[in-house]
Amino acid sequence: MIRDEFTVIAGRALRLHQGVESLDVGAVRPSPVGPIVEWKAPLLSPDRQRRPLPGGGHVxxxxAGPDILGVLVRYTACRWRQGPPHAPSTWAEDLAFRHPAIFPFPPSSHAGWSWLWQAGAEMIEEYGIPKGFKTVDTKEKFGSLRWHTEANGDDRHADNVISCIDHLSSFVCEYCGAPGLLRKGS
Ligand SMILES: [Zn+2]
Structure with missing residues (x-):
């Protein structure tokens, strides 16, 4: 179950990433932060995606694929940390209480994304919260999560974690956290 969820979300989230065909999802091992899915992807590009522009150059x-998988590993660990996933109705207030430097107010979404916010908060804290870091807005837009922050110090790590979370949210159901897809249309 844990491994299946990871594999489905990873496959969709990395669909356009170079070398994703080399992804091999291994065992799930217990850890103090929850079940950790092991993976190898020897050919997966370590770089951010570049989209060529018609006139040359790129955007x-x-x-990067390995960064997305790193955040997905933590997401899965958070989601299954206490057994089968369950988000209490107070999950948003709980997150703000446990991670006050990250969330000065409870993040705004349905419960399925609670483990995305949680994974982000934990990863940013463990690396070291950037100087002057704070969340200024959280919301859903066009079916994916938006997490806007400010910082004075070097926030490249936090920024990259948040970009991975934004990206993953398109493949995670906002209501229950299971693998999901964006619907076409409005
Ligand atoms: Zn759902």
């Missing part, structure tokens, strides 16, 4: 697209 940067989705975050």
């Amino acid at each position: 940067l697209g989705a975050p």
